[in-house]
Amino acid sequence: MFKRPNSKNVSVSTIQYLGLSTIILAILFGCQIVFGNVLTEANMRVMAMNMVFEGIMALGMTYVIIMGGIDLSVASVFAFAEILVAKLMVQAGLPMGLAIPVTLLVCATIGAANGAMVVAFRVHPLIITLGMLLTLRGVNLAITDGRSVSGFSDSFIWLGQGRIFGVPFPILFFVAAAVVLGVLLAHQRYFRQLYFIGGSERAARFSGVNVERVKISTYVLSSFLAGCAGIMAAAAFGAAHWGHGNLAELRAIAAVAIGGADIMGGSGTIFGTVLGVIFLAVVHNAFVVSAVNPFWYDVVNGVMLLLAVLVSRLIAQSNTKKLLSIKQSKLESSF
Amino acid sequence: MMQFTTKAVALAALAVTAFAPAPSMADEESAGHYGMVVFLRGSEFFNWSYAGFQDAAATVGATTELQGPADWDASAEARAVDQLVAKGVDGIAVTAGDAETLVSSINAAMAAGVPTLTFDSDSPNSNRLLFVGTNNYNAGCAAGRAVAEMHGDNARVGVSLIPGLDSINARLAGFTECMQEMAPGAQIVAEVNDEGDLQRAETVNTAMLQANPEINVIFCSHGNPATGALAATRNVGRFDGPNKVDVMAWSIDVPILQGIEFDEYTATVAQNPYMMGVMSFFMLYSAANPTQFDSLSNPGFGHVPTADVDTGVAILRKGDPAIQAFLSPPQI
Structure with missing residues (x-):
């Protein structure tokens, strides 16, 4: 059903990944040579922790974007998960083992609501998820009165601050999730359907793909991962607050786009997104170690995002042209 | 492909070097490098605070940098504090966008030997040295x-x-x-x-x-x-x-x-955000440069008051010369 990308396409994405990896390494080593204090254990850990929660959200966003959708609500779901798990444990007195599954279930339900509305109303997901973003932001403020919730148990705090072999738990979670989701996306038939839907939803529907089910389950996954990130963030910061993760949805989308995914759907990989996340983390770190005015940070990210989108659109256009020329030659040969 | 990679590395390294300011951290004659972390970065109020911090640092030959998010996200502030500690700054002044969110980062900074205080918005449950701001x-x-x-x-x-x-x-x-x-x-x-x-x-x-x-x-x-x-x-x-x-x-x-x-x-x-910056720097500088006897309340650090520093307010009415001063935004 799904053809593997031809060798020429593979080489184009490989060039993209190599280019991005080269820039990342150049910034890292360039900063180390000029400023020092970059390739230290402490700095590498801080650098990784700086983007890990956005990174987890970006993994789910990759699936959504490949499918041709967008999920702006992840940052609000992230803060909502923080607040809900905190309130369940600190104020309702639920044990951690119950509060976490309940929170994740609620987050998954929010994702299901996003997906169901996108499918049922046939409205662009930008609008549906923007509505959810604003609704949840209001809910987060209203249920906390603008105050933070804190006072977690040590076992909960471990989820954000604990380490296994010196590596913080959220980073291990990110790596494990990236591996699992990467493998599923590359090899599992159900998830390969995302490329088909993203490329042409109509064609996918005619081919018998249950587009509605795939869409809803993808938004569920996105919200579920945002919920996981929110729970670990509450543990990492020792508090839940409505303002946490503000604009994280844009950083997650930027990571996916910088990683080479076509924002119009149909292409992208988890590996590319991981590179995009690393790029954002490294650029942010470069600004701190160089003490350059951080006002320029968003400029660099924005320019990189525009470049990435430009490159992915050029690749998509060239692929479309090739496809059309193949169709044309087939038509001509049939006459 | 190798040629492309080599060119890209060279270009990126060149860019990093070209945009790099003087490496203040490595400057042996520097009196140290201090960080200020704010929320709503770019707001007039915190620009005044940072101007005070910067100007006070200049009097002793120290250098400074400003970090933090341009919005209300206190978790981004916590990450900025962690980042400055990893960088090895000599002191951090942070205004807490949320008191509780900053606790673990401030405590980690203090535990790492980086004197850290709060200004304008406090984080009273943390181990910060003291609070500098309006009572x-x-x-x-x-x-x-x-x-x-x-x-x-x-x-x-x-x-x-x-x-x-x-x-x-x-x-x-x-x-x-x-x-x-x-x-x-x-x-x-x-x-x-x-x-x-x-x-x-x-x-x-x-x-x-x-x-x-x-x-x-x-x-x-x-x-x-x-x-x-x-x-x-x-x-x-x-x-x-x-x-x-x-x-x-x-x-x-x-x-x-x-x-x-x-x-x-x-x-x-x-309020006097400029003075908050000035006082924050001098408190940090004192904490980072112990004298003959360590601080009693924070062994290993120099002396700073254990009580909070109230930078006070002025009631400004028409014609007050301070209005003209505030109408000229600081250069940072």
């Missing part, structure tokens, strides 16, 4: 005395506030006690919740003035409602003339200061 009770007290001076026992005050915030509660307590101490007949007639929103402030203050025509002063207990409160006085026809309602703002934003010069606002409670 809200004292600031409210200054505002209360100013109202008592203006209207004496005839003061009838409406308060625009956000309920439930400790800082505003303390301001209001100071305002009430000090006003009534000077003018026992003065009263607070009504309190309205402006929700920190300009339009909401206009609506609720208009309703308050209509329901309580005896009000002759609106006390804005925080930075946001002044413009809305002024609009409310217009809405009820008491913007000027003999029945004018005095609006006391709590802001050093340019439109408010200009409004004072144009007789729109009666006065404003001006």
Whole structure:
């Protein structure tokens, strides 16, 4: 059903990944040579922790974007998960083992609501998820009165601050999730359907793909991962607050786009997104170690995002042209 | 492919080197490198604070940098503190966008031997060295005395506030006690919740003035409602003339200061963000450079007060030279 990308396409994405990896390494080593204090254990850990929660959200966003959708609500779901798990444990007195599954279930339900509305109303997901973003932001403020919730148990705090072999738990979670989701996306038939839907939803529907089910389950996954990130963030910061993760949805989308995914759907990989996340983390770190005015940070990210989108659109256009020329030659040969 | 890779590495390395400022951390003659972390980075208030921090550092040959998010995300501030510790700065001044969120990062910084204090917004449950900022009770007290001076026992005050915030509660307590101490007949007639929103402030203050025509002063207990409160006085026809309602703002934003010069606002409670920056730096510098005896409360660090440092407020009225100073934004 799904053809593997031809060798020429593979080489184009490989060039993209190599280019991005080269820039990342150049910034890292360039900063180390000029400023020092970059390739230290402490700095590498801080650098990784700086983007890990956005990174987890970006993994789910990759699936959504490949499918041709967008999920702006992840940052609000992230803060909502923080607040809900905190309130369940600190104020309702639920044990951690119950509060976490309940929170994740609620987050998954929010994702299901996003997906169901996108499918049922046939409205662009930008609008549906923007509505959810604003609704949840209001809910987060209203249920906390603008105050933070804190006072977690040590076992909960471990989820954000604990380490296994010196590596913080959220980073291990990110790596494990990236591996699992990467493998599923590359090899599992159900998830390969995302490329088909993203490329042409109509064609996918005619081919018998249950587009509605795939869409809803993808938004569920996105919200579920945002919920996981929110729970670990509450543990990492020792508090839940409505303002946490503000604009994280844009950083997650930027990571996916910088990683080479076509924002119009149909292409992208988890590996590319991981590179995009690393790029954002490294650029942010470069600004701190160089003490350059951080006002320029968003400029660099924005320019990189525009470049990435430009490159992915050029690749998509060239692929479309090739496809059309193949169709044309087939038509001509049939006459 | 190799040629492409080599070129890309060379270009990126060149870019990093070209945009790099002088490597202050590596400068042996430097008196240290200190970081300031804020939320709402770029706001006028924190630009003043950073200007004070920077200017104070320059007097001893130290260097500084400003970090933090351009929004309210306190978790991004926590990450910025972690990042500065990893970088190896000599001290950090942070204003806590959320008191609890910053606790673990401040504690980790102190544990790593980086003196860390809070300014403007405190994180009292953390192990920070001390807090440098406005004492809200004292600031409210200054505002209360100013109202008592203006209207004496005839003061009838409406308060625009956000309920439930400790800082505003303390301001209001100071305002009430000090006003009534000077003018026992003065009263607070009504309190309205402006929700920190300009339009909401206009609506609720208009309703308050209509329901309580005896009000002759609106006390804005925080930075946001002044413009809305002024609009409310217009809405009820008491913007000027003999029945004018005095609006006391709590802001050093340019439109408010200009409004004072144009007789729109009666006065404003001006905090001193520049001094917060200056005092924050000198406290950190002292903590990072121990003398013969260590601090008793924080062994390993130099001496800083254990009590908080109150940078105070001034009540600015028309013609006050400080207004002209605040109208010229600092260069950072």
